[in-house]
Amino acid sequence: MQTELLTIQTLDTPRYTRLVLEGEIDAGTSRPLDATLSGLFSAAPKSVVIDIREVSYVSSAGIGIFIYFFGELQKVGHKLILLQPTPVVHEILTLLRLEEHIPILMSEDEIEAAL
Numbered sequence: 001m002q003t004e005l006l007t008i009q010t011l012d013t014p015r016y017t018r019l020v021l022e023g024e025i026d027a028g029t030s031r032p033l034d035a036t037l038s039g040l041f042s043a044a045p046k047s048v049v050i051d052i053r054e055v056s057y058v059s060s061a062g063i064g065i066f067i068y069f070f071g072e073l074q075k076v077g078h079k080l081i082l083l084q085p086t087p088v089v090h091e092i093l094t095l096l097r098l099e100e101h102i103p104i105l106m107s108e109d110e111i112e113a114a115l
């Protein structure tokens with residue numbers, strides 16, 4: 001799925017679904033992200049790894065989506081993991097202390113251990 005400012009690619013693996021995001025997550029682009037995650041959750045919930053290495057900006061709307069789906073997945077025994085944030089996005093996530101709740105991984109090698 002692609003909007004003007006955000007590209008969302010879905011890759012399915014046996015243990016988790018990986019979303020590869022590229023662009024900006026703000027009030028306008030968060031709707032397609034929300035719809036994508038809702039579709040994944042309603043189809044067959046399993047853990048989700050959100051690859052944000054190509055995300056240049058995330059607003060409170062995007063953070064809200066991450067928090068909401070983290071909670072929903074946790075209720076059914078699955079995880080939401082954020083992977084390789086850019087330095088700017090990592091700073092935002094750190095300022096909000098999001099890593100205290102949602103795993104933020106800096107390397108793909110950490111995925112299997114985090115699941």
